[in-house]
Amino acid sequence: xxxxxxxxxxxxxxxxxxxxxxxxxxxxxxxxxxxxxxxxxxxxxxxxxxxxxxxxxxxxxxxxxxxxxxxxxxxxxxxxxxxxxxxxxxxxxxxxxxxxxxxxxxxxxxxxxxxxxxxxxxxxxxxxxxxxxxxxxxxxxxxxxxxxxxxxxxxxxxxxxxxxxxxxxxxxxxxxxxxxxxxxxxxxxxxxxxxxxxxxxxxxxxxxxxxxxxxxxxxxxxxxxxxxxxxxxxxxxxxxxxxxxxxxxxxxxxxxxxxxxxxxxxxxxxxxxxxxxxxxxxxxxxxxxxxxxxxxxxxxxxxxxxxxxxxxxxxxxxxxxxxxxxxxxxxxxxxxxxxxxxxxxxxxxxxxxxxxxxxxxx
Amino acid sequence: xxxxxxxxxxxxxxxxxxxxxxxxxxxxxxxxxxxxxxxxxxxxxxxxxxxxxxxxxxxxxxxxxxxxxxxxxxxxxxxxxxxxxxxxxxxxxxxxxxxxxxxxxxxxxxxxxxxxxxxxxxxxxxxxxxxxxxxxxxxxxxxxxxxxxxxxxxxxxxxxxxxxxxxxxxxxxxxxxxxxxxxxxxxxxxxxxxxxxxxxxxxxxxxxxxxxxxxxxxxxxxxxxxxxxxxxxxxxxxxxxxxxxxxxxxxxxxxxxxxxxxxxxxxxxxxxxxxxxxxxxxxxxxxxxxxxxxxxxxxxxxxxxxxxxxxxxxxxxxxxxxxxxxxxxxx
Numbered sequence: 042x043x044x045x046x047x048x049x050x051x052x053x054x055x056x057x058x059x060x061x062x063x064x065x066x067x068x069x070x071x072x073x074x075x076x077x078x079x080x081x082x083x084x085x086x087x088x089x090x091x092x093x094x095x096x097x098x099x100x101x102x103x104x105x106x107x108x109x110x111x112x113x114x115x116x117x118x119x120x121x122x123x124x125x126x127x128x129x130x131x132x133x134x135x136x137x138x139x140x141x142x143x144x145x146x147x148x149x150x151x152x153x154x155x156x157x158x159x160x161x162x163x164x165x166x167x168x169x170x171x172x173x174x175x176x177x178x179x180x181x182x183x184x185x186x187x188x189x190x191x192x193x194x195x196x197x198x199x200x201x202x203x204x205x206x207x208x209x210x211x212x213x214x215x216x217x218x219x220x221x222x223x224x225x226x227x228x229x230x231x232x233x234x235x236x237x238x239x240x241x242x243x244x245x246x247x248x249x250x251x252x253x254x255x256x257x258x259x260x261x262x263x264x265x266x267x268x269x270x271x272x273x274x275x276x277x278x279x280x281x282x283x284x285x286x287x288x289x290x291x292x293x294x295x296x297x298x299x300x301x302x303x304x305x306x307x308x309x310x311x312x313x314x315x316x317x318x319x320x321x322x323x324x325x326x327x328x329x330x331x332x333x334x335x336x337x338x339x340x341x342x343x344x345x346x347x348x349x350x351x352x353x354x355x356x357x358x359x360x361x362x363x364x365x366x367x368x369x370x371x372x373x374x375x376x377x378x379x380x381x382x383x384x385x386x387x388x389x390x391x392x393x394x395x396x397x398x399x400x401x402x403x
Numbered sequence: 404x405x406x407x408x409x410x411x412x413x414x415x416x417x418x419x420x421x422x423x424x425x426x427x428x429x430x431x432x433x434x435x436x437x438x439x440x441x442x443x444x445x446x447x448x449x450x451x452x453x454x455x456x457x458x459x460x461x462x463x464x465x466x467x468x469x470x471x472x473x474x475x476x477x478x479x480x481x482x483x484x485x486x487x488x489x490x491x492x493x494x495x496x497x498x499x500x501x502x503x504x505x506x507x508x509x510x511x512x513x514x515x516x517x518x519x520x521x522x523x524x525x526x527x528x529x530x531x532x533x534x535x536x537x538x539x540x541x542x543x544x545x546x547x548x549x550x551x552x553x554x555x556x557x558x559x560x561x562x563x564x565x566x567x568x569x570x571x572x573x574x575x576x577x578x579x580x581x582x583x584x585x586x587x588x589x590x591x592x593x594x595x596x597x598x599x600x601x602x603x604x605x606x607x608x609x610x611x612x613x614x615x616x617x618x619x620x621x622x623x624x625x626x627x628x629x630x631x632x633x634x635x636x637x638x639x640x641x642x643x644x645x646x647x648x649x650x651x652x653x654x655x656x657x658x659x660x661x662x663x664x665x666x667x668x669x670x671x672x673x674x675x676x677x678x679x680x681x682x683x684x685x686x687x688x689x690x691x692x693x694x695x696x697x698x699x700x701x702x703x704x705x706x707x708x709x710x711x712x713x714x715x716x717x718x719x720x721x722x723x724x725x726x727x728x729x730x731x732x733x734x
Contacts (some may be wrong), residue, residue, distance in 0.1 A: 174720050
């Protein structure tokens with residue numbers, strides 16, 4: 042595996058999408074720096090982006106893994122909010138006034154565990170509905186999104202849960218050295234996630250099932266268990282995202298981040314995830330995320346669209362999504378028409394060696 | 404007879420009847436004329452949107468942008484009419500809004516038909532584009548002074564009844580539009596080649612292409628029609644609430660899709676009837692409106708809708724799974 046470490050250039054050119062994304066990210070960075078260097082290139086700007094990116098990144102990864110298997114998870118934000126609400130309530134209800142340090146740590150630990158468990162359970166519900174009952178992922182997660190958000194609303198009656206312990210808020214607002222804690226958490230999870238997808242059997246099976254579920258079934262893969270695991274991981278990531286949201290904002294609401302779902306799909310598709318399943322990289326996702334985050338804060342700063350910058354952003358997300366999909370479609374069409382271009386990969390070389398071996402035997 | 408009893412439409416009808424009886428037993432106000440009119444009034448907009456949604460779902464797609472198209476169309480149309488100081492018949496409002504809606508719908512259709520993009524994600528994107536464009540370029544203020552034609556239309560009633568307090572509740576004329584649209588859509592789906600084509604497309608797109616159907620044309624028509632119906636429903640909505648709020652209607656897509664799927668339409672395409680959709684709309688509207696009658700706080704609504712969607716889609720998915728399993732065994 043390590044006998045031929047790929048150089049950066051071959052890596053970028055091998056996946057033209059990543060190369061393109063890198064270019065886009067740099068382009069946006071440069072343009073925005075030129076247009077407003079005083080505001081954009083400051084450490085504080087990057088810092089504020091670094092605090093908000095992680096929670097969104099986790100949600101994007103949750104949706105990505107669902108997309109990889111050919112499904113989708115629209116309930117990610119709902120799961121995040123529910124986990125956040127339950128964890129927040131646990132911390133508030135069970136930390137008495139003037140409690141000792143270890144008591145606080147214990148309750149925080151329990152709350153975090155609860156949030157993650159809730160995420161996994163919600164994910165399992167999704168996986169069960171999609172894998173066993175056979176409800177198409179769109180509808181199932183549409184329904185569970187309503188259900189999970191609805192449960193959050195019932196619990197909170199629409200109010201925000203406030204007043205979390207400082208020790209917990211450290212995870213959302215603290216720093217280790219110059220790095221914000223949430224960013225570090227995100228990097229660790231992203232690396233683990235990439236390892237899961239690329240280096241484990243589960244990851245390989247996910248890609249297989251996403252490419253062709255029928256073939257996967259006949260190969261002996263248990264589609265149901267795979268689906269269950271996929272959505273449980275998605276739920277776990279969403280739950281973690283929910284914990285990070287409440288750690289940063291110090292409030293748990295039932296309907297926070299409603300626009301995150303669309304944005305997450307945009308970054309996933311822009312990052313090279315095939316909406317039909319079977320392809321996608323974490324690096325692509327991260328690059329797309331960074332690009333859109335730059336764009337987003339750029340809009341804020343330039344006050345593009347006047348005081349309607351929020352709505353203008355929505356417009357842009359939609360345009361970006363459509364553009365990326367159209368470009369991908371045209372690109373795939375072009376590549377399908379010129380098969381000679383793909384002659385350098387190992388697959389094309391195999392028939393030669395087989396023929397070579399056969400002729401050698403004769 | 405057995406076929407009727409086994410169909411999903413019968414099942415939904417049964418559920419609706421049982422629900423009505425249960426709610427009526429708990430709170431007899433449910434069976435009053437005013438409640439009935441109220442339910443019909445709530446159901447008209449959802450119903451018209453559901454008709455368009457049904458056609459898309461039968462064709463194998465999923466459109467989540469129709470609600471945005473509806474409010475965009477009526478908002479723009481109203482602004483135009485006010486700018487022209489138009490005070491005439493409401494027909495112009497309908498035509499204008501429907502035209503705008505059709506254009507937006509065709510935009511969807513073009514992306515889906517020519518670029519073969521996955522319908523749900525595309526309409527997610529276009530919904531965002533339409534909403535952003537509307538709020539940035541058309542405006543964010545609520546229009547309270549509607550053109551006279553629309554107001555008059557909203558207040559016109561087919562029948563009136565007065566309740567115990569002496570207040571008069573009317574059955575809005577818009578229900579005629581809904582039933583008219585329902586009949587037309589039913590005729591199209593059942594008795595025209597176009598309708599057959601839509602069912603075929605939903606069943607298997609490749610097979611439909613090989614059979615010589617003009618898939619691109621059909622898809623353009625479908626999404627254009629959805630936009631057309633959305634535009635109409637937008638005006639109806641404005642006439643009933645007596646203002647045009649650009650933040651209205653958005654978010655009600657779930658209700659509509661739930662209604663269509665509960666009415667027996669298969670999300671994978673190829674199955675679904677207008678009658679079933681009407682039943683589904685009734686179910687959703689009754690659920691939404693009756694929570695209050697039952698004494699359930701309104702913040703339970705979302706979870707209730709979620710459970711409904713899951714139940715409805717779960718049952719149809721389970722049925723379809725058993726069917727295909729049986730086929731496998733036979734072959």
